[in-house]
Amino acid sequence: MPASSTPSHETAARTTSHAEGQQHPIRVYLVVWFWLFVLSACSYLVDYVGFEGYLRWGLILVFMLLKAGLIMAVFMHMVWERPALTYAILAPPVVILVFVAIMAIESDYTALSRMTFFSGGG
C-alpha cells in the first residue's frame, strides 16, 4: 500500500492539537463512572444477600469482569488504541489462566494428600 497522505488526512491531523492525545466527551466518563458504582453495589449485594455456590461465584466473576472491562476500555482508553497495543497488552495475561489450571490441579493433589496422611491437621 503506498503511503500517500491525502489532503483530508493532513487536515484531520492538524485540526486536533494532539493527534494521539485521548480526548473524548466528558459524558462518556460520567456514564462509565455511574455503571462502576452500580456494578460495585451489585457485587457487594452478592455477599450481603448471601448467595452461595455457583450462583455466588458466577455473579462475582461477571461483575468483576464487567468492571475490569469498563475501566480498561474507557478509563484507560483501550478501545481507542490500535490493535497493535491492545493485543500486546491483553494477550500475554491469558497465559495466566494456564497457570491457574496447573495450580488448581496441584492444590487438589496437595489437599488430597493432606487428608490422607494428616487427617485433621495441616
Place this chain on the structure above:
Amino acid sequence: MGETTLNGFGAKPARPSGLRGLAADWASDQRAFKSASWGKAMMWIFLLSDTFVFSCFLLAYMTVRMSTTLAWPDPSSVFALHIGGADIPLILIAIMTFVLISSSGTMAIAVNFAYRRSRGLTVLFLLLTAVLGATFVGMQAFEWTKLISEGVRPWGNPWGAPQFGAAFFMITGFHGTHVTFGVIFLLIVAAKVWRGEYDRGTKGFFTSRPGDYEHVEIMGLYWHFVDLVWVFIFAFFYLW
C-alpha cells in the same frame, strides 16, 4: 508533515485498521505502537509486568486456600464493622471500593481537563484523586490495625486456616503500597500542572523529557490500574 517525533505527535499517513492493521504495525523496521507515544507504551508494558506480579499473589492465595484442610475464615464476618448496634458484613471493604472507584472517576476527569488545557480544574481533580487515594490507604491502615489487634498474624489467626493472614497481608499490603506511590506521584504531577511545566515543556527532573499534558494521562493509566487490581482483589479475596 511526515516526521515522527519521540512522543509521536507528528502527522501520519492513513494506516489500515483491524487485524490487517495489527500485522502492519508489527511489521519490521518501524515503531509498532502508532497510537501510543513512547511514554504511554512503556507505562502499559510496566502495567503488564505488574499484572503478572499481582496474578502470582492471587494464584498463591488460590493455591493455599484450595489445599488447606482447615476451614477458611469467612471474610464477610472478619471484615464486618459494628455500626449502630449491628454487625454490617464487609462494610469497610465496600466503602473502600467506592472510595477507590470515585478516585478513578476523578482521575479520568482530570485527564480530560488536562487535554483541554484547563490547568486549575486539572489540579483540582488531581488533588481530589490524591485525597481519595490517601483516604483509601488510611482505611486500609485502620483495617490492618483492627485485624492485628484481633490476633491475625501471617502465621495464624483465631478463625481457621493459618494461611489467611499471610495471603491477606501480602496482597493488600502490596496493593496499598501501589496506592501510596500513586498518591505521591499524583501530588508531583499536580504540582507540575500547577506550575505550568506542561505548558512550557519544562524538562523533568528525573527523565529530562520535556513536560507534556500527556503525562497526566500516563499517570492516569497507573492510577486506573491500581483500581483495576482492587477489582480483582475485592472479588477473589473478599467476596469469594
